[in-house]
Amino acid sequence: MELILQNIWVVAILPLFSFLFIIIGQKGFVHLEKKISMYLTVGVTFLGWIFSVFALIYAIQNQGNPFQENFVWMYSGSLTFSMGYLIDELSSVMLFMVTSISLLIQIYSHSYMKEDPSYHRFFAYLSFFNFAMIGLVLSSNLFQTYIFWELVGLASYLLIGFWYKKNSASKAAQKAFLVNRIGDFGLLLGIMGFLFLSYNFWFYEADVLLGFSSLKQATEVALVSTSSKGFFVVAFLMFLGPVAKSAQFPLHVWLPDAMEAPTPVSALIHAATMVAAGVFLTARLYPIFILSPVLMQLIAYVGAITALLAACMALVQYDIKKALAYSTCSQLGYMFLALGVGAYSAGMFHLLIHAYVKALLFLCAGAVIHSLSSQQDMRYMGGLRKQMPVVAYTYLIGCLSLSGIFLSGFSSKEQILSGILASGNMFLFYIALFTAGLSAFYIFRTYFMVFEGKYKGESQVEPVSKVMSVPLIVLAVPSAVLGVLLSWCFDDFVSFGFHTENHFVFLPLISIVIALFSVWLASIFYWDKKKLIDTELVKLPLKSLHRLFVEKFFIDWFYDKILNKIYAKAAYVLSKFDRFVVDASIDITFQSPVAAGKLLNIVQHKKIGAYILVSVFLLVLLCGFIMSILNLIV
Amino acid sequence: MEFAADIKNLMMPEIILFVGALLLCFIGILTDKAYKRVFSIVVLMLGLSFLMCLQLDTDTVSMAFGGSFLISKFTVFFKELILAGTISTIFLSDKYIKQNQKSVAEFYMLLFVAALGGMILVSSRDFITMFVALETLSISSYILSGFIKEKNSQEATLKYLVTGCVASAVILYGVSLLYGMSGSLRFDVIFAAIKSASMFNIAALSGTLVISGLCFKLATIPFYNWAPDVYEKSPLAVSAFLSTVSKVAGFGIIIRLVSELFNGIWILYLVLGLIALVSMAIGNLLGLCEENVKRLMAYSSIAHAGYILAVLALGSTLSLSSAVFYIITYLLMNFAAWSCLEVLDNGDGVTTESLKGLAYKRPVLAFCMVSAFASLAGLPIFVGFFSKFYLFQAIVFAGFLLYPFLCFVLLNSLIALYYYFKVIRAMFDEQESEQTVFWSKRLAVVLVFSTVMVLLTGIFSSPVITYSQQIAQSQMPAVIQYEAIKGTYFDNPRPISVR
């Protein structure tokens, strides 16, 4: 046990090596046998999964007694930056979740990416993502977290732009990267600000700079050294990181575009693990955030707004992956809402459940897209339940769970709702309840459009391979029962010192009724309709609202047209400045060293005497310098 | 039998090298074509010597030969660096050896003797030993640099030789003044004499002479201008040897002289700083308009020696540790760069022109090259960044009076960026030029090893910096420890009646 925990860094490092192995050998030795890269990646991840089981057992046995080890990475003056790993309840759960989902998705992608010419590159990137994500989960201090945070962003960028020859894919990758930069920059500023505020603590008392285990004391020091407004600013800057990474309003615009990535990637990175990293970091930084009540309110409202807006936008999507992407946004908003109102364990519980459920839904969608030869539009699907029953029934399990009807999702959603209710903010409670109804509606809308009714597409439906369906079945199990199994003990395990009690007995009943009502409503609109109804039925009474949803609340339009124009003008002016002032001055200053170099070069390539002459001249200068200084003293 | 025991316990690495050199000499006489066997013998000998270095007890300072040979943590560390550099050079020279299979044993023998000289040099404790060791290193380097018996290599060798002779004459002149002042050639006696008789001025002057003479080994001013010619004309492995191993030996003895003999003569720190500034400026400026990559490496090595001297001039433990770190990393980066060049070298030398399009043709080699040159330029994720970082940090911590100094060093590394990137940019040029690439397994070993180390220590440098801090701390109180150890034979000579 001790041995495994001490060597848990292996879990993070091995994927890096497999990445390097595949990427270096992709044209050479790996190319000969396709399965090498798959076996390597999957094997490494499987090892990681076994380690994560042990980590989980340790965390269960030693609650409140995290295991951590650190080593020095860099000295900078009096500060010592460390790298290390921390295994507590939070990180062990995340580690288990990441490795298990990643393992299944890697097996799935072997079949999904079989025909792709860049098969090896795909697995190399998956390995790299694993390295970054596990490093992020295990990191013991904020500084290390930031490094892996950026690496995760890089992995996401590479995978979104995986088919980089497609213009939309490379554009989407750029968009994701740029939007994430805003958040990352905020996070960096926040970390620096926090370090500045609590410098005395880290310098005199803590052993690990910016370590998570002593964050609480540091926050108290920081709070003393500044006003509450200053503290809010620092905490807000830190919160920008999770906002961008978890695609929260107003930085959510990159996530739907990120669906240009291959579907396994969407399932792994943009639904289950990486986007959840924002929630994870918020949970990690909870000791800081909780001391700023204004920020907690802000977190709750950002979450609520995102949940509502994204659910609305999901209602009108025809692209199955985009609908699921908006659903992810919305669910992540739910988690932030829970964290914001203080329902810490409920938020993390929902994170866990949602990861499995959303991975399952995405993989099902991927299977459908794969067998319809890359058709993503739901208007050209329908009635696929008969051709691919496994996919349909697992998808149905996912849908039920997501909409909170009895399965896993029910318990997590119920915990969040009761948490909000316990905080007493009824406005947020109604938004959450309404969003719950909406999510049941949109998810069953996709189900009915894809699997029920009659097939409306033209292309041949190919059968789903067995390698693909195994991960679906495996994922369906936790999606169905995990919530029920863990609902009674999870808030004891992962908690932040306090519990939320359910005061309202009828809450489960209400939420189920609302969900069932929404499903019924969805079945009216979308079950077995030959015509595309929602364009007509919904459009007539709610025309302007529909437009609003389709145009994504004009947020993209705002960024694209308004901000871009201002930015382009400013950039133009600055580029002229750069050209005529900065460049010109550099050109002029550059000429002088080159001229000096040419002057000095005269001596080179010459006879021996000249060489010695120069040497003697310099020597005499040195001695003369010494003499003159000695004379000055004497 | 104190003498024999000393040799057995303390001088094993040198003895092994010496025996190896003799053996190679005999092999060279007996046969001319045995290069496969010779190689394994050579590597075995060097490895054995390295192991012997590792097993030396370095916790306490001990001496052999009645106090003229010093074994301390610092000297043993430098010996290990020299041996590691020599092993790398031998792997690096594989291509050269394969192409001209004549006098292989002699080539290796000269490398052995040079390494032996360097090892004795760093642990010498009186000027006779120092001079003999220095000349052992120098003379074998002269022969090595003229090993190609064609082209203009003789001209370069002659320049090297004459400059070296003048430099050693300058050192000797300084030594003779020190001797006249103190009546002894031993470091500690001279140190005591300087202290007690307060002959500050003469010590400063002669110290300047000694150190500027030793700068010949580092290829810094005043004796810098042999470097480009010699690096260009001699076999590439020899250039690599000269720019790494013999420099390491030179740094070792300079650090020891400054911290043991000239301790407290602050003017010498000033001199070191001056030498550093001028040589980094000269190296970088000359590098700006150079097209031949081998000559470029010479200028870059001049500049790098300048950086290291700059940080040595501060004279604190922090600065010494960053200098030691810089020396280690400099060794790594230089071997990475030289082995890339050796792969590309087809006899006519490597120019920026001939590198064009390398990145598209041979991405792996180009990657190694980029990492080596970016590391030399001091960019992050490569180890060069950390060595520059600790260097600047040492200067910053020396006080705000040195900020102009810092600015100058920064400006220099900025200028250096230009010519390193000239090489890197040439590789990404669209036009492709003909490249004949020669791989050999042993060459690949050193290339891969040094590149991996450049990357690995670039990401994770703390073990190395911790180690170099230990080394620096062991050297800093050297003078104090000396005063505690007395009573060896030569320290208390029997009185001889003199008429």
Next chain:
Amino acid sequence: MFDVTLIHYLFLSAVLFCVGLLGVIVSRHLLRVLISVEFMLNAVNINFVAFSNYNDLIRLDGHIMAIFVMAIGVCELAIGLAILILVFRKTHSVDADGEYIEEEKWS
């Protein structure tokens, strides 16, 4: 009688050293360059022996050093002559002015 003191030795040595240095710088003939180098080394030797006589009569370090310097000076000279012979074979000239570089290019 003129009394030879330490300072005379030192002066002689310094002059000899400078002559040697000058010889290295201005000589055209490579052999003369090498001889000039020997001048410098011997100047240093004079210094050592003189200091030894005046300062260190017990251990005679200076004398020992002088012998070492001579021996090593001979080694350097030997290498220098060997290279000189190589240069002469290639270019039929022992000019230190670097003319033989041009010559070789044309031939």
